[in-house]
Amino acid sequence: MKKASLSDLRTMKERGEMRTSANAEAGSDLPDNFWDDAVLVNHTKTKEPISLRVDSDVLEFFKAQGKGHLTRMNAVLRSYVNAQRSKTP
Template sequence: MTGKNMKRGGLNDLRKMKERGETNPTVNAEPAPELLKGFWDDAEMVNRTVTKEPISLRVDADVLEFFKAQGKGHLTRMNAVLRSYVEAQRSKTHQ
């Protein structure tokens, strides 16, 4: 990884950065829109055998806990939800 925001340092450097508030996220994302009641009622789990891309993703703590509470495989389920959304959006644009 490289980039203008990349920094090198040891654990003590990180602790000092944290004290100065330099490790806080700087992204001010808009909150996600509320979904209509029953939005996921007809959702189906779809297993796909495609190459996965590793990423870092920030999600709301309650969303993560919801998926984790369903047991092992929470990341797979989260991907399935995203896949369902992508396919629904694609079908809207190809009609």
């Protein structure tokens, strides 16, 4: 993934380097078996709003990865919970 400023994007568009099409087929170049190993993720669980104190370096680490840092933090906690549950007989 490449980061670009708005002016960079405009310049790329003017040079014809960007292709956009509202009629483009999504995933048309994917192999037939692309979704065979896909895992359904249940996003219907409700989330509880909380106030959580974390070390500043931990928060900055997740924030540095871009938008969605709270979702990623939740995913890390979810992985930990799942790992701990699988250890319990």
